[in-house]
Amino acid sequence: MVRSGLIALLALLMFPLAAAAQTPDDGKLDPDFEGQVAYFGNYTGKTTVLASRDQRFQPQNCPYRDHRCYEQTVGGGVKVVLTFDGVHVTGFYISVDGFIGPNGLSSGTLVGRRTEAGCELFEADGTLWRASACDKREFLGQIISVNGTPKQSDVKFGTVGMYIRDTGRISKLIEEAERREGRIEWLRSRLGWGTPEERFRAAVELDSYSRYFRGIDPQRLSSPTQVPGRNNKRKDGKPWDIEATYERWNGGTGAVRGVILNGEVQCVQWEGRECEGIHPPIEFRPPTLDDDKGWLSRSTAPIAGPAPAPAK
Known part of the structure; x- marks a missing residue:
């Protein structure tokens, strides 16, 4: 009986693996998925800011339309963590090393929802992160600033899924x-x-x-x-x-x-067994939240580890 119980338990545990082997993972998240996905990748693009109109300072010579100056090329690494609750999505991003520039990405929070095309997420100032892919495998798209904000961004980002927790x-x-x-x-x-x-x-x-x-x-x-x-x-x-x-x-x-x-x-x-007393049930220990090794934290870990010790 014990042996048959172990066989039954192994069959239960292996069923999802067998199903996965028959059905290739397309990377999509289920419509009712609840959990978190951590992404890592990079971003690159350009930003411009409004010229100073303070009369105490000499006016800036702005060659750009709408008095926009200081066009800068920005880029670098970025870590993004998104929390999914069905169609609703919240999260945050943190720039990781690289050449962020004075007007590049730093850190911020994201709120939005999933769409048929991917995700549309917003920062507090109205900046839109429009993602054409927003699933297990990747999070990629474009950062678009809302009209009227001092800082205007035309930035593209591309990241890959590094860690997933199906809560x-x-x-x-x-x-x-x-x-x-x-x-x-x-x-x-x-x-x-x-x-x-x-x-x-x-x-x-x-x-x-x-x-x-x-x-x-x-x-x-x-x-x-x-x-x-x-x-x-x-x-x-x-x-x-x-x-x-x-x-x-x-x-x-x-x-x-x-x-x-x-x-x-x-x-x-x-069937085929002797008449026996009631046996103990198969033991089941429910899963617990595993160690994400810093992927879901508001830090650059595990990308940015401790500095190496100086050579002697």
């Missing part, structure tokens, strides 16, 4: 583990009361958690009936057999039997 999936597995444990405890309490049929039904479902991680679906378990036979009379002090059928996950039908003595379930027998 929605983790939360669902934790909730499933809690529901599973609650169901198991409830079934244990049902073993001591009710009719023999009700006790047997609880015993079958409880023991199924030692064979299948999620147990058998109680809606797919038939009503238990007494096994017919001359020497199978329901009398105190004498054992009698009981049985039920259930639908397997693959669509087949299975049968399970048990022995009742004085109204209590003595053992449970699955």
Whole structure:
């Protein structure tokens, strides 16, 4: 039984891997994805600022339209962390080394939503980050300034996904583990009361958690009936057999039997097995948030590590 339980658990754990092998990952995020993705890449472009109109200072000679001066080429590395909650997106960016220029990217927050084409995210001053790709693999697009702001940017950015945390999936597995444990405890309490049929039904479902991680679906378990036979009379002090059928996950039908003595379930027998007592359920430890190694933090880590020790 232990061996069959381990096989069932391995089958459950390997199912997503098998499905992934059959269906290539296109890098897209599910529409209801909840989690974070950290990106790293670079940006490059030009910025201009308005000339000073303060009368205390000599007017600037501006060769650009609308009195825009100080056109500068900017560029460098950038780290972006986006948090997805369905279509809603929040996040932040931090420039990482490189030639940022006086008017290049520094750091800021982003708020917006996913679109059919990618993402549209805004900074507090109205600057738009229009991304043509906004998924697991990459976050790339253009930074466009809103009209009227002193600083105008025409910058393109391109980053690749470096770390992903699917908090929605983790939360669902934790909730499933809690529901599973609650169901198991409830079934244990049902073993001591009710009719023999009700006790047997609880015993079958409880023991199924030692064979299948999620147990058998109680809606797919038939009503238990007494096994017919001359020497199978329901009398105190004498054992009698009981049985039920259930639908397997693959669509087949299975049968399970048990022995009742004085109204209590003595053992449970699955196909091809001996009639045995109820086994402990397969252990399940829900996942926890793993170490992101600084990717999701508001720092340049892990890109910018400690400075190397000076040579002796």
